[in-house]
Amino acid sequence: MNLDLNRPYRKNLTSHGLIYMGGEEQEIIIKDISLTGVLAELKCDQASPKDAKDIFNMLSASTTIDLYLPEMRLAGEAEVVRVDMLNNHILLALEFRNITYDVDNQLYKRKVYRKNMTVPGRILLNGEYHEFHTVNASVDGLMINLAESIAVDAGEITVFEIERLALEGEIKVIWAERTADGGILLGLQYVHMEKTVIKGVPRFAR
Structure with a gap:
C-alpha cells in the first residue's frame, strides 16, 4: 500500500458555490474538499485553452480570490495554486487563506456576502x-x-x-x-x- 501521509485527506463531493476573480463573479462546482482547500470546476458548457489563458492573465495581478460556499457554510479568501484543463473543463485548485466557517448558518440568512x-x-x-x-x-x-x-x-x-x-x-x-x-x-x-x-x-x- 502506498500512502501519501503528507497530503491531507480529500473527500469527493458535488457542491455549488461562487468565486470572485478578475472583478467578476463566477459559478463553480466543488469536486473535492480537504482541511486545506478545494478542487473547483468553473461552471461553463465548453471551455477552451484560451479560457484557461485568460484565467492565467487575471491571476497575474493576484492569485487570491474570494470564495463563497453557502452549502458548506464557508466564506472568505483562497489562493489559486493550480489551473488545469480536463475534458474541456477548467479545474482550479484552491488553498484556503482566510476562511470562516459559519456555525450559526448565517450565510443562508444574509442577502449578500461580507x-x-x-x-x-x-x-x-x-x-x-x-x-x-x-x-x-x-x-x-x-x-x-x-x-x-x-x-x-x-x-x-x-x-x-x-x-x-x-x-x-x-x-x-x-x-x-x-x-x-x-x-x-x-x-x-x-x-x-x-x-x-x-x-x-x-x-x-x-
Missing part, C-alpha cells in the same frame, strides 16, 4: 469626525471598529468616507456594541453613496 477587510476611514459622529478601521464590508453596508467609546444611537444617519476604496456617502447606524478594550463596533447600512460598485467586494447575492 468580505473581511481592514481599511482606515472616518465617520462623523456627535459633530466630529472619528477614525475607524473596517472589520468587513459588503455591497449593503459595513462593520467598523472605533478605538474610542462614543455614544451612538441605532437609527442615526451620518456621513463617512474611506479614501482607499474611493467610497463616501450617507450611512445609517443599525447597531452598536462596546468592545472589551474600550472601543465600539458599529454595524452600518448604506443610505446614499457616490458609487454603487465597491472595488474588490463581490455581491454574491442569494
Whole structure:
C-alpha cells in the first residue's frame, strides 16, 4: 500500500458555490474538499485553452480570490495554486487563506456576502469626525471598529468616507456594541453613496 501521509485527506463531493476573480463573479462546482482547500470546476458548457489563458492573465495581478460556499457554510479568501484543463473543463485548485466557517448558518440568512477587510476611514459622529478601521464590508453596508467609546444611537444617519476604496456617502447606524478594550463596533447600512460598485467586494447575492 502506498500512502501519501503528507497530503491531507480529500473527500469527493458535488457542491455549488461562487468565486470572485478578475472583478467578476463566477459559478463553480466543488469536486473535492480537504482541511486545506478545494478542487473547483468553473461552471461553463465548453471551455477552451484560451479560457484557461485568460484565467492565467487575471491571476497575474493576484492569485487570491474570494470564495463563497453557502452549502458548506464557508466564506472568505483562497489562493489559486493550480489551473488545469480536463475534458474541456477548467479545474482550479484552491488553498484556503482566510476562511470562516459559519456555525450559526448565517450565510443562508444574509442577502449578500461580507468580505473581511481592514481599511482606515472616518465617520462623523456627535459633530466630529472619528477614525475607524473596517472589520468587513459588503455591497449593503459595513462593520467598523472605533478605538474610542462614543455614544451612538441605532437609527442615526451620518456621513463617512474611506479614501482607499474611493467610497463616501450617507450611512445609517443599525447597531452598536462596546468592545472589551474600550472601543465600539458599529454595524452600518448604506443610505446614499457616490458609487454603487465597491472595488474588490463581490455581491454574491442569494
